[in-house]
Amino acid sequence: MIRSKSTALYEEAKQYFPGGVNSPVRAFKSVHGAPLFIKNANGPMLYDEDGNSFIDFCCSWGPLIHGHNHPSIKEAVIKTLENGMSFGAPTVLGTHLGRTMIGNHRYLDKVRFVSSGTEAVMSAVRLARGFTGKDKVIKFDGCYHGHVDSLMVKAGSGLATFGTSSSAGVPQSLASETIVINLNDLEAIEDTLKEHSDRIAAIIMEPVPANNGLLLQDQNFLVWIRKLCDDYNVLLIFDEVISGYRVGAEGASGYYSVEPDLLTFGKIIGGGLPVGAFGGRADIMSHISPDGPVYQAGTLSANPVAMAAGLASLKACLEIGFYERLENKTLMLVSRLRDHIDKKGYDMSVVTIGSIFWLAFTKERISSADQIDPKSMDHFKKLHTYLLDHGVYLGPSGYEVGFVSQAHTQKTLDKAATIICAGIDHTYKS
Numbered sequence: 001m002i003r004s005k006s007t008a009l010y011e012e013a014k015q016y017f018p019g020g021v022n023s024p025v026r027a028f029k030s031v032h033g034a035p036l037f038i039k040n041a042n043g044p045m046l047y048d049e050d051g052n053s054f055i056d057f058c059c060s061w062g063p064l065i066h067g068h069n070h071p072s073i074k075e076a077v078i079k080t081l082e083n084g085m086s087f088g089a090p091t092v093l094g095t096h097l098g099r100t101m102i103g104n105h106r107y108l109d110k111v112r113f114v115s116s117g118t119e120a121v122m123s124a125v126r127l128a129r130g131f132t133g134k135d136k137v138i139k140f141d142g143c144y145h146g147h148v149d150s151l152m153v154k155a156g157s158g159l160a161t162f163g164t165s166s167s168a169g170v171p172q173s174l175a176s177e178t179i180v181i182n183l184n185d186l187e188a189i190e191d192t193l194k195e196h197s198d199r200i201a202a203i204i205m206e207p208v209p210a211n212n213g214l215l216l217q218d219q220n221f222l223v224w225i226r227k228l229c230d231d232y233n234v235l236l237i238f239d240e241v242i243s244g245y246r247v248g249a250e251g252a253s254g255y256y257s258v259e260p261d262l263l264t265f266g267k268i269i270g271g272g273l274p275v276g277a278f279g280g281r282a283d284i285m286s287h288i289s290p291d292g293p294v295y296q297a298g299t300l301s302a303n304p305v306a307m308a309a310g311l312a313s314l315k316a317c318l319e320i321g322f323y324e325r326l327e328n329k330t331l332m333l334v335s336r337l338r339d340h341i342d343k344k345g346y347d348m349s350v351v352t353i354g355s356i357f358w359l360a361f362t363k364e365r366i367s368s369a370d371q372i373d374p375k376s377m378d379h380f381k382k383l384h385t386y387l388l389d390h391g392v393y394l395g396p397s398g399y400e401v402g403f404v405s406q407a408h409t410q411k412t413l414d415k416a417a418t419i420i421c422a423g424i425d426h427t428y429k430s
């Protein structure tokens with residue numbers, strides 16, 4: 001497959017952007033070759049500047065649950081554009097999207113729109129601190145919450161210690177406000193709360209951790225965390241930027257029936273345009289400006305065009321049977337891969353929930369980040385190269401999950417399954 005235009009475009013882009021990209025994982029550092037420059041996309045298909053086509057399982061990293069260029073989202077955007085692009089004032093479209101989100105979520109009393117998932121998390125953490133009057137936050141190793149300063153943190157040495165920054169430019173003083181614990185490490189969580197709960201504002205987690213492999217947790221763990229947060233007077237923040245509207249209309253909190261105090265959203269709620277949101281309990285949300293003392297604002301917050309896209313996206317999600325159909329399709333793909341893996345006896349597994357899947361290069365169940373063998377990523381690298389050459393696009397890192405959209409037809413998934421199975425064979429042969 002010839003990708004010379006993409007390669008040349010990437011060379012030029014390096015003159016303008018650090019690493020040639022505007023978000024690091026796009027640079028293909030964990031896989032072979034240069035990133036694709038995308039010309040257009042439709043339904044489940046992505047087309048690059050060289051004219052190659054790909055079945056897309058990256059789906060813009062999650063927002064495109066309806067696939068590319070979904071007719072009703074596109075129409076809503078175009079119609080809204082006719083009336084102007086931004087007013088910096090309230091619009092009915094914002095109200096509609098807010099009403100739709102709150103009306104379809106049992107744990108959401110109030111929301112505020114922002115423009116990205118990172119912004120949503122940053123604001124939710126500030127709110128948790130402002131509401132509780134406490135400074136520290138517990139996060140889990142392997143959960144990603146955007147590039148929020150105080151959450152760009154990895155575990156320090158020791159069992160459950162104050163974190164050290166995982167990015168240059170994050171002051172140690174900020175990093176040390178975050179405590180990093182392994183997922184599912186009940187003892188460390190309880191010990192930390194026992195010792196420090198008078199200084200801990202919140203526990204933040206991805207209830208479906210999907211940014212470092214797919215580290216599915218038991219419902220019991222989430223129920224237990226909820227109870228612990230109550231016992232120790234600590235807020236529970238579910239970062240549902242990926243899981244929101246992905247594993248059902250009520251996201252992971254609805255899926256597991258666990259009520260967080262605050263939730264963050266992004267990705268799907270923008271239908272492909274930049275929208276984030278945070279929300280939750282009314283008494284907590286009333287602490288946000290202008291009602292309360294926690295300041296938060298945004299020039300393009302609740303931008304009408306983005307609201308229109310989000311509204312069309314959520315309306316399509318709320319159609320009866322939407323999630324069942326999507327999950328069934330995903331299971332079809334996953335079953336074909338699993339059958340192949342079993343038949344050939346590969347040391348691999350396919351982890352899945354809703355319409356998310358992840359290829360793990362082990363048969364062991366993986367539920368925390370430290371269980372992933374970095375060496376297994378060599379397999380992914382080979383697989384990725386093969387798939388790209390054969391017209392299947394996965395996110396360019398073995399730590400990234402795949403997304404199935406409603407635009408993926410049986411036929412497309414069948415074709416993809418055949419290619420991925422052949423790719424797995426190739427990976428273990430070479």
Ligand SMILES: *Cc1c(COP(=O)(O)O)cnc(C)c1O
Nearest residue numbers: 116117118144145146239241242
């Ligand atoms: C994508 C993601 C974010 C960051 O969202 P951006 O829109 O990229 O800033 C935060 N949290 C989770 C769980 C995410 O998946």
